[in-house]
Amino acid sequence: MSPPQSPQLIDRFDRRINYLRLSITDRCDFRCQYCMAETMQFLPRADVLSIEELLRTARLFTELGVKKIRVTGGEPLIRRGVDELFKGLGALPGLETLALTTNGSHLEKTASELVEAGVKTINISLDSLRADRFREITRTGDLDTVLRGIDAAVAAGFERVRINTVLLAGLNRDEVLPLTQFAIARQIDIAFIEEMPLGQVTVGGKALAYVSSQSLHDELAGHFDLEESTAAPDAGPSRDYLIGGTRSRVGFISPHSNNFCGTCNRLRVSAEGRLLMCLGNEESIDLRALLRAGNSDEAIKSSIISSLTMKPERHVFDRPDEPQIVRFMNATGG
Numbered sequence: 001m002s003p004p005q006s007p008q009l010i011d012r013f014d015r016r017i018n019y020l021r022l023s024i025t026d027r028c029d030f031r032c033q034y035c036m037a038e039t040m041q042f043l044p045r046a047d048v049l050s051i052e053e054l055l056r057t058a059r060l061f062t063e064l065g066v067k068k069i070r071v072t073g074g075e076p077l078i079r080r081g082v083d084e085l086f087k088g089l090g091a092l093p094g095l096e097t098l099a100l101t102t103n104g105s106h107l108e109k110t111a112s113e114l115v116e117a118g119v120k121t122i123n124i125s126l127d128s129l130r131a132d133r134f135r136e137i138t139r140t141g142d143l144d145t146v147l148r149g150i151d152a153a154v155a156a157g158f159e160r161v162r163i164n165t166v167l168l169a170g171l172n173r174d175e176v177l178p179l180t181q182f183a184i185a186r187q188i189d190i191a192f193i194e195e196m197p198l199g200q201v202t203v204g205g206k207a208l209a210y211v212s213s214q215s216l217h218d219e220l221a222g223h224f225d226l227e228e229s230t231a232a233p234d235a236g237p238s239r240d241y242l243i244g245g246t247r248s249r250v251g252f253i254s255p256h257s258n259n260f261c262g263t264c265n266r267l268r269v270s271a272e273g274r275l276l277m278c279l280g281n282e283e284s285i286d287l288r289a290l291l292r293a294g295n296s297d298e299a300i301k302s303s304i305i306s307s308l309t310m311k312p313e314r315h316v317f318d319r320p321d322e323p324q325i326v327r328f329m330n331a332t333g334g
Helices: 051-063 082-090 107-117 131-138 143-156 173-185 213-221 287-292 297-310
Strands: 019-023 068-072 097-102 121-125 160-166 189-193 226-228 239-243 249-253 266-269 274-276 284-286
Touching (some): 019 051, 051 068, 051 287, 051 297, 082 097, 082 107, 097 107, 107 121, 107 143, 121 143, 160 173, 173 189, 173 213, 274 287, 284 287, 284 297, 287 297
Parallel strands (some): 019 068, 019 266, 068 097, 097 121, 121 160, 160 189
Antiparallel strands (some): 239 249, 266 274, 274 284
């Protein structure tokens, strides 16, 4: 007699959920203009999930079939106890990929320890190679520190290092080629991400406009041979292309121009413990309350499974020419 099958996370549209994005803090040492306000009011520390609660949450999700966990922020590497967290996550049975998204400001000192803890892939945000522009976008960031962090990540031996870039017309649209060449020189990958909530975003008093993935693809195709990757997708929405004659891939994440919700395999836990069904919608359950009310593991897993009835078929913006911010991105990590 075969052993009973463990419960799985399958929503009402028959999408299997095997990827969890886990935000461990809403705090960040940058103030990127498309991500948060210059003067932020962060969550009281008591409202943020503790390291123990984060590890329990991750364990429950892996027991429900999650194979990939990406740790996000804010900036996750400034969280107290993050070393303990990564070691605990890296030891979870059934977890195949432990990933991290970071702004790179602390990688120079931590990259090797992250690899030792079990982090396999890392995404590093980088929106400009010009120091003055980088400071303008991040308000507080130092480009040289981030570049040293990227080089430390390359040297540390992660299975995959990828740069994530948001390009906006009127800000950094002219850097698509230099950023791609930067990635190629380091034999790492790069992804260009369409930014959605632009109706409220300005930098230096100038309104910005989103840049479509197709326009970036067309520009890069004029400089490189781009061959669509046939490798299994890395449990995410990026459409990846091999850059001919290099070891790098370029990806395009296109929530605005090419809706990818039909293959969504993700859930998100925000820094304060909201289990979010979709980045572009507000449907959620209060996972923190369940964790702190003394519920058993089975009761919490049952609530998680039941919550999938709220997961929408897709994100919908009423005004596609002026999409609106649902919440500051630092609370959910994108």
